[in-house]
Amino acid sequence: MQPGDAVLMAHHANDQAETLLYRLIRGAGVAGLSAMPAERSLGQGRLVRPFLSLTRNDLESWARQRELHWIEDPSNNAQHYARNFLRHQIMPSITQRWPKAVSRLVETAGYMTEARELLQVLAEQDAAVCLEMPEVLQVPALLSLSEARQNNLLRYWLHYHHQQVLGAESLRQLRYQFLQGQGNPERLLQLQADLQLRTYRKRLFLWRPSVIPKTLAPEALALAPGTHITLAGGVLRVEGSDIADHCSLQLKYRQGGERFRPAGRGVSVTLSQIFQEVGVPPWLRESWPLLCDNEGILIVPGICVAQRWVGKSNLSCLWQPFGLSGEPFFC
Numbered sequence: 001m002q003p004g005d006a007v008l009m010a011h012h013a014n015d016q017a018e019t020l021l022y023r024l025i026r027g028a029g030v031a032g033l034s035a036m037p038a039e040r041s042l043g044q045g046r047l048v049r050p051f052l053s054l055t056r057n058d059l060e061s062w063a064r065q066r067e068l069h070w071i072e073d074p075s076n077n078a079q080h081y082a083r084n085f086l087r088h089q090i091m092p093s094i095t096q097r098w099p100k101a102v103s104r105l106v107e108t109a110g111y112m113t114e115a116r117e118l119l120q121v122l123a124e125q126d127a128a129v130c131l132e133m134p135e136v137l138q139v140p141a142l143l144s145l146s147e148a149r150q151n152n153l154l155r156y157w158l159h160y161h162h163q164q165v166l167g168a169e170s171l172r173q174l175r176y177q178f179l180q181g182q183g184n185p186e187r188l189l190q191l192q193a194d195l196q197l198r199t200y201r202k203r204l205f206l207w208r209p210s211v212i213p214k215t216l217a218p219e220a221l222a223l224a225p226g227t228h229i230t231l232a233g234g235v236l237r238v239e240g241s242d243i244a245d246h247c248s249l250q251l252k253y254r255q256g257g258e259r260f261r262p263a264g265r266g267v268s269v270t271l272s273q274i275f276q277e278v279g280v281p282p283w284l285r286e287s288w289p290l291l292c293d294n295e296g297i298l299i300v301p302g303i304c305v306a307q308r309w310v311g312k313s314n315l316s317c318l319w320q321p322f323g324l325s326g327e328p329f330f331c
Contacts, residue, residue: 005045017105123156233287240315
């Protein structure tokens with residue numbers, strides 16, 4: 001698919017009616033009951049269904065008048081498929097009793113499309129208030145909404161990040177586990193094999209864990225302003241002036257128990273305490289790179305520098321972990 005290309009699908013009004021009925025039986029929400037869209041993006045092009053307002057009889061009559069011939073897919077008669085069962089066993093009884101049922105069901109799908117669009121507008125408005133970052137929802141702002149708007153925003157947020165839409169019971173369980181109780185305790189829900197929902201300090205995080213090596217390359221770094229270093233968990237951005245030639249620095253990951261004296265403090269503190277003070281979520285701490293020399297930590301990128309680094313150079317570092325989109329967040 002190239003820009004400007006389109007794939008035309010021959011779905012017609014009967015297909016749309018069957019889709020709506022099938023999804024209704026399965027318990028779909030407003031988005032599901034809007035059935036098949038008349039047009040949507042497909043790669044760089046568009047997928048278009050120009051026949052949704054026409055019935056199968058309309059199309060067959062038009063084809064016969066022009067002496068056109070078509071091939072019937074033999075699998076269309078296999079009634080162990082749910083859609084074929086509806087087509088051959090259920091829809092004929094419905095249309096015999098209510099001749100305009102197909103057009104009415106297509107109209108209903110249109111109403112659901114409008115309702116879905118309105119719900120999306122509402123979710124976008126609520127997201128503007130509740131989203132701290134694309135992957136982070138503020139729990140107090142979320143709780144200020146009605147239950148229905150909470151559900152709508154959560155569905156929108158999860159769908160935006162390519163998570164399958166949750167049903168009513170799953171959303172109820174999510175709210176009970178993640179939004180109830182005092183203090184919003186840390187919780188984790190594995191949504192997919194590579195996608196987690198987590199809480200920390202009254203925030204909901206969607207997080208896609210990366211495989212982080214335990215150590216970084218031991219060679220000394222030649223850092224210069226404007227340098228960008230991409231690691232497994234994010235991007236390290238270097239700012240400021242060049243380092244004096246005698247400085248030999250290395251990037252390291254946290255091993256546990258590190259202590260140093262941050263600039264402006266009279267005593268040394270643990271790295272764990274610094275992370276807690278600034279609110280770095282626990283699952284980001286192990287992959288947070290540290291700029292060190294032979295004596296220990298010099299810079300915790302984006303957070304603080306050691307007292308003994310002050311006056312050596314105004315070089316600084318900013319660490320930006322990757323979010324779900326592959327773009328840095330927690331800037």
